[in-house]
Amino acid sequence: MIKRNVMLVVGGDFGDEGKGKIVSYIAKAYDYRHVARGGGGTNAGHTVVYNGKICPVRMIPSGFVNPNAQLYIGRGVAVDRDVLLGEIKRYEVDGRVWVDRLCPIIERRHIDEDRGPYNKTVLNTTGTGTGPAQLERVKRTANLRFAKDIDSLKPYLADVGERLYDAIERDEKVLGEGTQGTFISNYGFEFGDKSTYPEGVTTKDTTAGTLCADIGIGPTTVESVVVVFKSIASKVGNGPFPNEITDLERLKYIEENGQQEYGTVTGRKRRMGDFDYDRARIAMQRNGGTIVALTKLDALFPEVQGQRYYNNLTGDAMYHIRRLEDESGSAVVFIGTGPEVDDMVDRRMFNYTRK
Ligand code: GTP
Ligand code: MG
Secondary structure, rough: OOOOOEEEEEEEOOOOOOOOOOHHHHHHOOOOOEEEEEEOOOOOOOEEEEEEEEEEEEOOOOOHHHHOOEEOOOOOEEOOOOHHHHHHHHHHHHOOEEEEOOOEEEOOHHHHHOOOOOOHHHHHOOOOOOHHHHHHHHHOOOOOEHHHHHHHHHHHEEEEEHHHHHHHHOOOOOEEEOOOOOOHOOOOOOEOOOOOOOOOOOOOOOHHHHHHHHHOOOOOHEEEEEEEEEEEEOOOOOOOOOOOOOOOOHHHHHHHHHOOOOOOOOOOEOOOEEHHHHHHHHHHHOOOOEEEEEEHHHHOOHHOOOOOOOOOOHHHHHHHHHHHHHHHEEOOOOEEOEEEEEEEEEEEEHOOOOO
């Protein structure tokens, strides 16, 4: 019998929905002992705000805030060893980090290529070398190195899929952490006559199906799929962005009210947009989503800042949540009300399911 002990967390929009916050909260509140990161590589940055400290992570899983958690980097992820070793030191997680032996390694040449003219201007990538390293894996060139070839990574090597399988067999819960968002999947999306491919997409597919493969588990071990949305949408890089806010007055308001976002990896100003219920519905379908998480409700409705009880949410905020439930067909279970890990309304604690 296959045991279903895995929860996946994926982005429902263009990335930066706040997966870092949702994963860190769940890992801590539900004491997940195994947290595994999938995705492309250092091109994604999760932000965890813990005890007032802003902790950006580009390699280790956001679940590090649970000191009981083993932290895994799945085989699908391209590894930048300097970034990884830097984070292990900074967040003092040595001894509980595991890197799959077959993670491809990002080298200087990949970073240089990623900062070359095409990637920089046409694709407007993060310049982290993730795409070129992943491309080399696909091309199967002889000079690509893997984690197992790097001396400084020797203490961390593992077969991540095998370890997670063993945990699942022991009835231990596993949390899978996706990066980026549904609508920047390499497979592309069409919005009317505009396609996200090629300028608007990242190197890999970004949905829950690929997250399983990235961390080395089979889809039948998955018990639930949390799809994360942000109350105000954002996008980095080029490509179509329906509902993008272009009105200068509104953008000025956004900047002045602290709603403007800047990239975790690049510091670039993110393009901002209004919440798009249509996209939310599509994202739930493509990921087989069972639970909705909504972050930054406080950015839209400052009066909910720091709230932890659903019944304390006010009229317009409540309307937004109810509408999202109707459009997505799933329960909005986790609701972010501030940047800190614990600024969260958690209806799962009260066994909430949508009627
Ligand atoms: P990628 O993997 O790169 O897609 O990133 P991500 O989904 O982890 O999101 P990221 O951390 O890059 O961006 C989300 C931003 O929103 C961060 O600055 C978070 O600190 C912030 N954030 C997340 N949830 C909340 C919330 O509920 N309230 C507030 N005020 N900020 C939040
Ligand atoms: Mg991010």
